[in-house]
Amino acid sequence: MSIASAPHRYRLVLTGPPGSGKSTQAERLAAYYGLAHLSTGQILREEVARHSTLGQQAQNFMSDGHLVPSALVNDIVAAALQRLRARGFVLDGYPRTVDQARALDGMLAEEGLSLDLAIHIELPEAVAYARLASRVVCLGCKTGYQRAELPAGTTRCPKCGGALVHRADDTPEVIHERFVVYNEMMTPVLDFYRVQSRLRTVDGDGSLDMVAERVLAALPQT
Ligand SMILES: [Zn+2]
Numbered sequence: 001m002s003i004a005s006a007p008h009r010y011r012l013v014l015t016g017p018p019g020s021g022k023s024t025q026a027e028r029l030a031a032y033y034g035l036a037h038l039s040t041g042q043i044l045r046e047e048v049a050r051h052s053t054l055g056q057q058a059q060n061f062m063s064d065g066h067l068v069p070s071a072l073v074n075d076i077v078a079a080a081l082q083r084l085r086a087r088g089f090v091l092d093g094y095p096r097t098v099d100q101a102r103a104l105d106g107m108l109a110e111e112g113l114s115l116d117l118a119i120h121i122e123l124p125e126a127v128a129y130a131r132l133a134s135r136v137v138c139l140g141c142k143t144g145y146q147r148a149e150l151p152a153g154t155t156r157c158p159k160c161g162g163a164l165v166h167r168a169d170d171t172p173e174v175i176h177e178r179f180v181v182y183n184e185m186m187t188p189v190l191d192f193y194r195v196q197s198r199l200r201t202v203d204g205d206g207s208l209d210m211v212a213e214r215v216l217a218a219l220p221q222t
Pocket of ligand 1: 139157158
């Protein structure tokens with residue numbers, strides 16, 4: 001088996017609606033196989049922090065309160081992939097449009113590579129709502145918790161002692177809106193991968209451990 005086809009060099013997209021825990025799952029999956037976890041938000045912040053040309057361009061849009069244009073996001077993802085492609089990767093928060101999905105295929109094709117799989121963590125809105133409504137977040141280290149996981153009356157983060165707060169935007173209306181936006185945005189992208197038999201759907205209803213097992217089981221066995 002060549003290095004490029006070794007099972008731990010997966011090239012994956014992981015996606016899921018609000019409350020699906022996709023970023024946590026992406027992080028776990030990346031850790032399990034030693035892959036790079038590429039969160040679009042994080043890559044953007046890193047480029048800005050490095051004062052790279054791309055980062056400065058992105059900063060100009062963000063400081064004006066604008067979204068970073070899709071073409072610039074593509075360039076920033078391409079730069080990150082070039083640095084990290086040898087490790088394999090889990091993309092989190094990208095692609096968000098069919099054009100970006102095509103751009104990703106193009107970036108990989110240039111290196112003679114291809115995406116192994118897009119994994120979609122599926123979650124009914126009612127389940128997501130119940131989950132988000134009982135979620136608290138640490139103001140210090142930003143770790144999220146379910147109230148049920150913590151001893152009754154816990155007000156401080158078990159990791160860092162920071163204050164635990166309920167996110168003000170975890171209301172039924174806001175969560176519903178985020179679901180609508182997610183579905184409108186991602187349905188064409190998921191269809192793009194589905195017609196090419198590159199999509200696996202994983203049931204996101206269950207504990208983090210259960211969902212992590214399902215994600216692992218969805219990976220192609222080489
Ligand atoms: Zn904390």
